[in-house]
Amino acid sequence: MPEPVGLQELNERLSAYIEFKSPEEGKAIIGGLQRLPGGSSREMYRFHLRRQSTGGEESTARALILRKDPPGQGLVAASERRAEFGVIRALRGTDVPVPDVFWLEEDAAHLGAPFFVLAEITGCETNGALFSKLPYSAVRNSIAESKWSILGKLARLDPETLGLTSLLPVTAPEECWQRELAFWETMVENNRLGPQPITSATIRYLRRHPLPPPHRLSIVHGDYRTGNFLFGSDGKVHGVLDWEMAHLGDPLEDLAYSLSRQWALGDMTLRGNLAPLEIAIAQWERASGMVVDQEALRWWRLFSTVKCQGLWASGAAGWRSGLTPDMVMVMAAWSCGATHEREALELMDHL
C-alpha cells in the first residue's frame, strides 16, 4: 500500500518533482496547497505554482490541480489514471471543454502514490445547489443547454480520430451493455453493503431485456453529473472533470446517468436541478444528431441505478476498512442508495 503523505511533505516532494521534470524552468515554488473535497476515487489538491529562474525572476502563479491516488482503494478500483489522463489530453481542442494536462507519474516513489497534474479552471463553480440562486438561477436554462449539448457533442466525436481506440478497450457495439452490466454487478457483489433485493431484481430485469446495438461507439464520460462540470455565471459550462470512468460505449449510457433523480438538488422536477427530462433529452439530441430510443434510454437509466449502487458500495467498503475517512462515502451509501432504489422501482413501474 502506498504511504500517506502530509501536506507539508507533499508540498516539498511536489516541488522537487516539478523541478526534476522541468529543470530548465527553474525552482518550483508551490503555494496555497490544500486538499479539496470530491474526487472520490482520487485525492484532489489545489495549488499555485511559480517558477524562479537562477537570476531570481519569478513567473506569474499558475493555478493547478493534483489528482493523486489514495493510500488504498478508491471508489473505482479499476480506474486507469493513464486512460483518464489520455482522454483529457485527447479532448483538448474539441467542443468538450477540459483542463490542460501536464504531468502523469506512475512511480509512487515521488509522492507516495501515482498522480497527475492538470490546470485548474478558475472562476467557476461545481455546486449544483447554486442553480437555484442568483446569479446562476438567471442563466439556469443556458447552463442546462450547455451541459447536455456538450454531452451530445461528446457522443458525436470519433474515438478513433482522437487516438482513443488504442488507449481504451474497444468492445463490439452489441456487447457494450453486457460489459458494463457485468462490471458493475461485480462491483456491487464485491463490496456488499448487505442484501439489496431491489438492485438484484433490477440486474435480473436488465438481463432479461437485452439492448440492441447503439447508433455508434462513442466516448462515454461515465460520471456525467452535477459536481463534475464547472459552470460560470455566463451560463456556460467551462470544464468537464473527473474522467476516471471514461470508456468507449453506448452514448445513451451517459445521457441516462445524467438524468438520474439523484443529481437533483433543490427542484426535484428538474434533472440535475437544471431542466425537465424532455428538455434535457431534446438538447442532447440536437447536439448529438441522434434520436433517442426511449426504451434503450430507460434500460440505461435502470442500469445507472445499479452502477450507482456499485459506486456507493465501493465507497462504503473503503470507509469501513479505514482506507478513507471521507464521511461522504457513508452518506452516499445511506442516502443516495435509497434514492436509487426508489428510482429503480419507478422505472420498473413498481413505485
Next chain:
Amino acid sequence: MKPGLIEVIAFLAKEMPAHAAQVESPFLRKQLGATGMALTIISQEIDRAVPRRLEENAAIRAIFRTALSVVTDPALERSLAEEALRQEDDLRLSSLEAENDRLRELLIQLHACVETISNPAAYALNETIWQELRLQTERRRTSFLKI
C-alpha cells in the same frame, strides 16, 4: 429532565454546519457537513430502528409462508419453511439487523425463483414481493430521500 439521545444527536447535527463554515480547509468543511448529515439520519433512525426491523422481518416471513405453496425447489422450500417459523429472541439492533440481512438474502432467492414460474399464484406472489420491496424503501425513508 436530562437531555435525551435523539435530542442530543439532533443538536449535534445542526451544530456541524455552523462549525464547518468556520473551517478553512475545503476538505474538512465538507467532512463536517457530511458528518452533520449523517447525524441527522441517525437522529431520524434511532427511535424507529428496532420496530422497523421487527415489522419488516415479520412481513418477509409472511411472504415466505405464502411462498411455500408456490415454489417447487425442495432446498428453497426447506429454507423458507425454517425462516418462516423463526422468531426474534434478541432485540439488540445488531441482532435484528443480522436477522434482517438473512431474511432479505433469502427474499432475493425467492424473488428470482418466482420470476421463473408461470402460474397465477406465482404472479400474485411476485406482486406481493414488489409491494414489500416498495414498503422497505418507505421504512428506510429519511429526509434526504429524493423520491
